[in-house]
Amino acid sequence: MPSTHAVAGLIARLHDPQYARWASQIRRTGGCRQPIHLRGHVSHLDPATGQRLHTYSTATEPDGILRVPCKTRRASRCPACAETYRADTYQLIRAGLVGGKGVPDSVTAHPCLFVTLTAPSFGTVHTRQEKNGTVLPCHARRDAATCPHGRVMSCTARHGSDEGCLGEPLCPDCYDYAGSVLFNAMSPELWRRLTEALRRRVAKLAGLTLRELREQAVISFAKVAEYQRRGVVHFHAVIRLDGPDGPASPPPAWATADALADAVRHAASAVAVTVPAAGDDPARVLRWGAQLDIREITMTGDLTEQAVAAYIAKYATKAAECVGTLDRRINPLDDLEAFNLRDHPRRLITECLRLGALDELADLRLVQWAHMLGFRGHFSTKSRRYSTTLGTLRAARTEHMRGEAITTGRLPLFDEDTVLVISHWEYAGQGHSAGDALLVSALTGNRLVDPGGRHES
Numbered sequence: 408m409p410s411t412h413a414v415a416g417l418i419a420r421l422h423d424p425q426y427a428r429w430a431s432q433i434r435r436t437g438g439c440r441q442p443i444h445l446r447g448h449v450s451h452l453d454p455a456t457g458q459r460l461h462t463y464s465t466a467t468e469p470d471g472i473l474r475v476p477c478k479t480r481r482a483s484r485c486p487a488c489a490e491t492y493r494a495d496t497y498q499l500i501r502a503g504l505v506g507g508k509g510v511p512d513s514v515t516a517h518p519c520l521f522v523t524l525t526a527p528s529f530g531t532v533h534t535r536q537e538k539n540g541t542v543l544p545c546h547a548r549r550d551a552a553t554c555p556h557g558r559v560m561s562c563t564a565r566h567g568s569d570e571g572c573l574g575e576p577l578c579p580d581c582y583d584y585a586g587s588v589l590f591n592a593m594s595p596e597l598w599r600r601l602t603e604a605l606r607r608r609v610a611k612l613a614g615l616t617l618r619e620l621r622e623q624a625v626i627s628f629a630k631v632a633e634y635q636r637r638g639v640v641h642f643h644a645v646i647r648l649d650g651p652d653g654p655a656s657p658p659p660a661w662a663t664a665d666a667l668a669d670a671v672r673h674a675a676s677a678v679a680v681t682v683p684a685a686g687d688d689p690a691r692v693l694r695w696g697a698q699l700d701i702r703e704i705t706m707t708g709d710l711t712e713q714a715v716a717a718y719i720a721k722y723a724t725k726a727a728e729c730v731g732t733l734d735r736r737i738n739p740l741d742d743l744e745a746f747n748l749r750d751h752p753r754r755l756i757t758e759c760l761r762l763g764a765l766d767e768l769a770d771l772r773l774v775q776w777a778h779m780l781g782f783r784g785h786f787s788t789k790s791r792r793y794s795t796t797l798g799t800l801r802a803a804r805t806e807h808m809r810g811e812a813i814t815t816g817r818l819p820l821f822d823e824d825t826v827l828v829i830s831h832w833e834y835a836g837q838g839h840s841a842g843d844a845l846l847v848s849a850l851t852g853n854r855l856v857d858p859g860g861r862h863e864s
């Protein structure tokens with residue numbers, strides 16, 4: 408139920424003589440839930456005479472500010488901007504698989520794999536598995552052992568797909584919470600080592616040195632991190648082998664999908680990272696889990712380029728909130744009880760705060776990334792040669808919006824090279840007032856926005 412304050416704000420906005428201008432700003436942000444406010448001005452001068460050709464200032468805009476989209480990729484913060492990010496990611500992944508956006512179509516003939524790398528087990532968790540349309544019992548064990556905490560390591564329930572216990576340990580006291588958050592923290596390094604090991608392995612298979620390999624082939628990657636219900640990340644990656652100049656050059660004859668798959672399998676089992684001993688916690692070596700899924704991406708097979716691009720794009724806008732943690736940073740002084748979390752994510756967060764306080768592990772910044780359960784990597788990353796970039800896609804859109812701004816009289820139609828552009832911008836806040844938030848949700852059909860919602864990213 409909106410507050411009377413919010414309703415009063417909404418009515419005031421509707422009666423504002425500048426309402427039309429405000430509504431056009433909101434449309435231009437694409438219904439962003441937490442737009443950034445800019446204050447400033449742009450002047451276009453004739454460089455020869457110094458004559459002022461056109462001036463734009465936010466002083467004449469409603470509230471004296473220009474609202475621009477927040478550009479978050481997180482759907483829990485801003486559905487509109489996250490959708491833009493998802494669509495861009497889809498285009499980017501797809502271009503690397505079938506061509507387009509500057510990548511030639513011939514890329515479809517290059518060896519290309521869809522690889523899922525998982526985390527190892529940190530204890531038995533409740534799961535749901537289906538076989539031929541029937542849900543199987545979770546962990547039915549005829550001679551199940553009893554753990555030191557007196558819990559029988561068996562669960563015969565056939566869990567529903569939305570049950571809160573999925574991904575939660577059979578015995579939380581046996582579960583290796585330190586291992587789980589340390590794996591998340593080290594996974595970007597583990598991924599980096601995998602890509603290096605893969606290049607070395609491919610070179611070896613081809614009988615080449617690393618330098619000789621670079622003259623014949625480039626291996627490109629695009630990956631996303633996904634949280635499993637148990638709270639560890641796993642990675643989905645597109646791995647493609649091109650000729651020496653990237654997607655436009657044909658791969659050498661020895662490069663087949665099978666050879667690439669062999670090399671991935673070898674590299675994934677070979678790499679490890681060591682976490683130093685800290686406090687009472689011994690040093691530990693972390694590796695990828697035994698579950699490794701490698702499939703060839705083909706135009707005609709059961710794993711199509713479209714399915715892969717859609718899958719990767721979907722996970723690019725999701726974060727740890729899917730496992731029931733928070734979508735914002737946690738202060739070590741926060742009362743975790745007050746957040747009403749389930750026991751499992753609360754324990755994972757608590758473990759991040761505990762390990763994060765140890766000097767030996769300071770580099771992992773586990774306190775800052777406790778809300779991400781230790782993971783501080785990027786959700787979607789790609790190597791330089793994979794396809795186009797998000798920046799290029801954004802620039803194309805900005806150019807489009809600029810065109811629109813010109814036709815709607817916001818910007819003058821000058822050739823940028825022949826005029827001098829002087830601009831000054833400053834940050835003036837973020838979000839909507841309670842009244843504006845009501846109006847924006849009515850105008851855009853989005854869920855009600857968090858008034859004045861300010862978040863760190």
Ligand SMILES: [Zn+2]
Pocket residue numbers: 438439440441442476477478479485487488489
């Ligand atoms: Zn936004």
Ligand SMILES: [Zn+2]
Pocket residue numbers: 532533534545546562563564566
């Ligand atoms: Zn169960």
Ligand SMILES: [Zn+2]
Pocket residue numbers: 554555556557558578579580581
């Ligand atoms: Zn136990």
